[in-house]
Amino acid sequence: MRLIGAGLAAVILAPAILAGGPAIAQQQPAAPFQLAQATPAAGAKAPEPSANQLKLARELLSANGEASSFDSLIPGIIDQAAGSFVQANPDLIRDLREVAKSLAPEYEARRAEITDILARAYASQFSETELNDLLTFYRSAVGRKFVERRQQVLDDGLRGIQAWSSRFSREMEGRVRDEMKKRGFTI
Known part of the structure; x- marks a missing residue:
């Protein structure tokens, strides 16, 4: 799987998020001597992106390759869900794998939801002009x-x-x- 940009963070964090969130905080113990870092100011909510910004952002995700970087996310989550029953039911491993495999096509349509989330993130950060400039670059x-x-x-x-x-x-x-x-x- 290609892991790039926002995709890298999402793929790294997805198992922890799916496992209940607290795992994120437990991944690394707090350093006893943390150097001070600038913290972002509590910002006001950004305006909603326009429909055209969202359209351009979706095109950008295709052009820059990030849309395809999540190709294995849905099958991975399905496998993880089915696999969570293996320890308690080791005799069912073959059936659990078959169930996971049979469910994958049904949920592949939800891949667009991932693209929509990323498109909204890009559209919230970049104007239409900037998105067009990015598209021009990625299409060059x-x-x-x-x-x-x-x-x-x-x-x-x-x-x-x-x-x-x-x-x-x-x-x-x-x-x-x-x-x-x-x-x-x-x-």
Whole structure:
């Protein structure tokens, strides 16, 4: 599955949301020394997007590839729902798989709901002119190349960030150790 933009967050968070929400808060313990970060101001509700903005946003989702990044979400949720009964009923695994497979076509029509959610998010953030500009870009040769290679770029970038993060973490551990040593502590 291609995971891009809003799709990445949605796919990562979907199991936690479906499991009841509290799992999101439990994923990472609070850091004891959190650096202050700017928090968004409590903003007023944005105006409702126009019908044309929503139409353009749907076209954008198709052009930028994000609409297809959720192709496996519905089958995954159906499999997860059926699989939730396996532990209590291991003898029913084959039947549960068959039920999940038979339900998938019935719910595939709901894929449009996902697109509508994303389209509303884009339409709420971008004007008609901006959506048209984005569409122009994604329909251009360089825009199509961007969509085609985006996942590889992200994968390469994430590998690089992981390596950098590891080096940076070791550097910070050394610095903290040195600073604590200056204060008379050996850690």
